[in-house]
Amino acid sequence: MVVLLQADTMASVSDxxxxxxxxxxxxxxxxxxxxSRTVYQKNGNxxxxxTVQTAANMExxxxxxxKAKLKNLNSSV
Structure with missing residues (x-):
């Protein structure tokens, strides 16, 4: 069971x-x-x-x- 959890965690870390x-x-x-360039941001389908600034802020x-999710995964292992 622990090995399976570690494998899932490793896959999650990689993802x-x-x-x-x-x-x-x-x-x-x-x-x-x-x-001044117009960009398009995907939301669902x-x-x-x-704007470029809004898209960059969202990214x-x-x-x-x-990064926060990765930190939580690393601290739980």
Missing amino acids: LKNEMRSHEVSIAELNALPS LFFRT QKQLDSA
Whole structure:
């Protein structure tokens, strides 16, 4: 049972690291765009037009959330 929990935790850690890397790349790409550029942000199955700054802020929040989840997983193991 403990081995199964550790395997699930390792998979979750790997998934979170991949998610964090994706958010980091997204933030870098958004920061490379001019502020006048229109971007579209996915929400469910729909895309909404937004500003570069708003999209970057949302990505940063998601990155912070993933980091917090990873920290909780690491502290529980």
